Amino acid sequence: MERIYKLIIHQDEKALEDLGKHIHPFILRRMKKDVLTELPDKIETKMLVDMTEEQRKVYAAFLENVRGELVSSDDEGGFEQSKIKILAALTRLRQICCHPSTFLDDYTGESGKLELLMDLLMEAIAGNHRILIFSQFTSMLQIIAKRLEKEKIKFFYLEGSTSGEDRSDFVKRFNAGEKEVFLISLKAGGTGLNLVGADTVIHYDPWWNPAVEDQATDRAYRIGQKNSVQVIRLITKDTIEEKIYKLQQKKKDLSDSVITTKELFINTLTREELEDLFR
Helix, strand or coil: CHHHHHHHHCCCHHHHHHHHHHHHHHCCCCCHHHHCCCCCCEEEEEEEECCCHHHHHHHHHHHHHHHHHHHHHHHHHHHHHHHHHHHHHHHHHHHHHHCHHHCCCCCCCCCHHHHHHHHHHHHHHHCCCCEEEEECCHHHHHHHHHHHHHCCCCEEEECCCCCHHHHHHHHHHHHCCCCCEEEEEHHHHCCCCCCCCCCEEEECCCCCCHHHHHHHHCCCCCCCCCCCEEEEEEEECCCHHHHHHHHHHHHHHHHHHHCCCCCCHHHHCCHHHHHHHCC
């Protein structure tokens, strides 16, 4: 199996075709687009954004420190034991891509991605669109919320600590047309919500597992949706986010060609792929 995996991951089409033939009799797979033919169009867009100069300096400094720590921990405990530190480092770098203020209290600069988000929101609201914004980081959602308040943009806010009563109330009011924006924690709002009152979904930061992002998108793209849905993924250019996105697409193409998998993306990375993320 390891030999087959290496051939497939290096895009050996014959190996992929052979594997597909062997497992096809055991797979039952139904796609939403085939089952729910009455759904409107879904338009997906990836937008690359540059960091600000201050943001880039923070990112570069943190990346340099991380490299040294990982080399040291790898020498001491081996690759498997260093995975915990790798995940922690990846999370910090992703937070910097969102906004360094998510964990640095003394950061006074801006975030290129936040500025792009505000431009997108202003344009969407002017066009009478209603928007869901997903992020993994509640600290980032709070930063966005403060910016929306400053711009006098009305919004609902949902995270893990939101009560069940408020959750239902916010959903009902949003679908009835109240307020333009709904800020949602990816973990708290990835499933169980019907938000067909929105026609635009923005994923502020990429999640490890693209299937979780798809579930979040489905809060708006589901039975009852009458409008085309615009899905926008914001990716910070020349960073860990862009590398993760490219790896996700490669592995997603593999799974889509053979079988749907919900395995956590980070667990599928080889040592070489993980090391490349920090180059």
